[in-house]
Amino acid sequence: AQTVTQSQPEMSVQEAETVTLSCTYDTSESDYYLFWYKQPPSRQMILVIRQEAYKQQNATENRFSVNFQKAAKSFSLKISDSQLGDAAMYFCAYRSAEEPSGSARQLTFGSGTQLTVLP
Amino acid sequence: KAGVTQTPRYLIKTRGQQVTLSCSPISGHRSVSWYQQTPGQGLQFLFEYFSETQRNKGNFPGRFSGRQFSNSRSEMNVSTLELGDSALYLCASSLEGGGIDTQYFGPGTRLTVL
Numbered sequence: 001a002q003t004v005t006q007s008q009p010e011m012s013v014q015e016a017e018t019v020t021l022s023c024t025y026d027t028s029e030s031d032y033y034l035f036w037y038k039q040p041p042s043r044q045m046i047l048v049i050r051q052e053a054y055k056q057q058n059a060t061e062n063r064f065s066v067n068f069q070k071a072a073k074s075f076s077l078k079i080s081d082s083q084l085g086d087a088a089m090y091f092c093a094y095r096s097a098e099e100p101s102g103s104a105r106q107l108t109f110g111s112g113t114q115l116t117v118l119p
Numbered sequence: 120k121a122g123v124t125q126t127p128r129y130l131i132k133t134r135g136q137q138v139t140l141s142c143s144p145i146s147g148h149r150s151v152s153w154y155q156q157t158p159g160q161g162l163q164f165l166f167e168y169f170s171e172t173q174r175n176k177g178n179f180p181g182r183f184s185g186r187q188f189s190n191s192r193s194e195m196n197v198s199t200l201e202l203g204d205s206a207l208y209l210c211a212s213s214l215e216g217g218g219i220d221t222q223y224f225g226p227g228t229r230l231t232v233l
Contacts, residue, residue: 033219043207045224052219091162097218105175105216106152109162 002027004094006110013082014118020067021077021113023092031097034068034075035107038088048090051075053097079115087117120145123212123225131231137198140228142210144191148223150216151193153185156207156227165208168193169216197230205232 003026013019025034036048051059051068058066063080079086092110124143132138144151153165164177168187185195191212197204207229211222 037224042226044226045209045211047221047223050219050221095217105150105167105169106164106177107154107162107211107222108164111161 002029002032002094002096002108004092004108004110006090006092006113008113009111010114010116012116012118013079015082015084017082018078018080019082019115021079021090021092021115023075023077023110025073025075025092025094027073027094027096029096029098033095033097034066035093035095036064036066036075036077037091037093037109038086039091039112040085040088045091049077082117084117084119087115089114120147123210123223125208125210125225125228127228128226129229129231131233132200133233134200134202136200137196138200138230139194139196140208140210140230142193142195142212142225144193144210144212145223148212148214149191150213150220151187151191152211152213152216152222153193153195154209154211155179156209157205162209165195167216174216200232202232204230206230 032053034051037045049061067076089112093107126141150169152167167175171187182198187193207227209227210225213220213222
């Protein structure tokens with residue numbers, strides 16, 4: 001079974017600064033997908049960024065980028081120019097790409113990192 | 120397009136009762152997944168439905184069940200409620216349910232069991 005670990009329960013960053021959230025995962029599979037979701041106080045989960053394991057290039061979405069290290073099984077999220085609206089719980093998630101594996105149909109989440117943005 | 124909707128948003132039940140939660144996916148999405156979120160256990164996968172068939176089930180007791188209708192709307196049912204079932208129940212929809220498909224989440228149903 002796959003596991004996802006987020007070792008930082010809480011992080012804080014000054015507005016306009018950069019912060020990196022860590023995520024490691026354990027899997028024996030070679031093909032999979034990784035995601036970062038944010039959950040603001042409204043509790044609505046929102047996709048931030050996603051990465052396909054077979055792609056070596058790190059994904060980028062505006063101020064959000066990832067550092068994907070497949071050999072190290074690490075998938076960190078960098079938020080640049082942090083804004084007050086970035087304050088949320090951030091979850092790292094894994095999904096298998098190997099059909100018909102049951103885990104190809106579900107997201108396995110880490111325990112989350114609560115990000116506070118200081119004005 | 121309208122997002123994923125879940126009803127009701129809040130529920131209060133007592134132990135032993137049963138409850139039904141509803142999820143309407145984004146139009147065109149055929150896969151619906153359910154997750155339970157609690158402070159202690161975090162986000163845990165319950166089950167996934169595609170074209171009215173349950174394709175995958177998480178490690179939950181048989182008191183948790185679900186179904187999907189021909190219009191892709193889904194319901195989950197919890198029978199004989201226990202205090203530990205108090206949680207935020209999240210529904211997510213996607214086109215096919217696998218691969219790089221993005222799962223779009225609803226706002227959740229907050230269930231409190233007294």
